[in-house]
Amino acid sequence: MTLSASDLAISRGGVRVLENLNLTLAPGQALILRGPNGIGKTTLLRTLSGLQPPLAGTIAGADDRIAYAGHSDGIKPTLTVTENLNFWARVFGTSSIQVALDSFRLADLADRPAGALSAGQKRRLGLSRLLLTGRAIWILDEPTVSLDTSAIAMFADAVRAHLGQGGSAMIATHIDLGLDAEVMELGPFKAVPPPLDDFDGAFA
Numbered sequence: 001m002t003l004s005a006s007d008l009a010i011s012r013g014g015v016r017v018l019e020n021l022n023l024t025l026a027p028g029q030a031l032i033l034r035g036p037n038g039i040g041k042t043t044l045l046r047t048l049s050g051l052q053p054p055l056a057g058t059i060a061g062a063d064d065r066i067a068y069a070g071h072s073d074g075i076k077p078t079l080t081v082t083e084n085l086n087f088w089a090r091v092f093g094t095s096s097i098q099v100a101l102d103s104f105r106l107a108d109l110a111d112r113p114a115g116a117l118s119a120g121q122k123r124r125l126g127l128s129r130l131l132l133t134g135r136a137i138w139i140l141d142e143p144t145v146s147l148d149t150s151a152i153a154m155f156a157d158a159v160r161a162h163l164g165q166g167g168s169a170m171i172a173t174h175i176d177l178g179l180d181a182e183v184m185e186l187g188p189f190k191a192v193p194p195p196l197d198d199f200d201g202a203f204a
């Protein structure tokens with residue numbers, strides 16, 4: 001099922017940031033979001049994921065099919081890597097964590113408390129959770145932060161495999177992941193601020 005948004009307007013902190021947005025994300029498709037800092041990439045991903053309501057417009061096809069990975073790794077620091085993965089596997093009703101351990105090369109770290117991992121290792125653990133969700137639509141906000149080049153390639157492989165299985169991915173990133181993906185520039189959708197009141201009239 002395709003995720004779609006029509007005539008979307010979104011806000012952050014009470015300020016309208018993007019408007020007149022239309023987009024679709026079909027099974028097997030990847031969409032890369034680009035735009036300068038502060039344009040509204042995170043706000044758009046949060047809105048599509050249902051973490052905040054849109055100001056206007058409609059979103060269809062989301063329901064319980066989205067796995068969202070934001071800026072935080074969302075790991076439990078006192079649990080080991082294996083315990084973290086088992087926790088998520090139980091949450092999502094997945095029987096084995098092996099695919100997560102293998103795809104993000106976490107086996108050597110399996111017994112390490114997650115809080116004792118490096119930043120890049122924590123990010124690999126956070127991203128590996130996607131593979132346990134069974135969710136078709138991955139919504140990812142700057143997923144490669146802290147990853148080295150080999151881990152970025154590992155992540156891109158995981159996304160490619162997901163797309164090959166009929167999944168889809170929307171990714172805010174400033175780097176080239178080497179994916180066969182459509183790129184959407186958000187600049188043209190920047191909200192136009194409303195005109196200021198006529199102050200002169202107030203002091204007449």
Ligand SMILES: Nc1ncnc2c1ncn2[C@@H]1O[C@H](COP(=O)(O)OP(=O)(O)OP(=O)(O)O)[C@@H](O)[C@H]1O
Nearest residue numbers: 012013014017035036037038039040041042043044
């Ligand atoms: N917690 C917040 N409260 C109020 N305003 C916020 C908050 N977080 C972000 N904003 C503002 O909302 C606007 C959109 O921010 P957003 O984080 O969506 O941009 P972004 O494109 O993801 O930026 P970046 O590339 O820096 O991550 C910006 O003008 C920002 O200053």
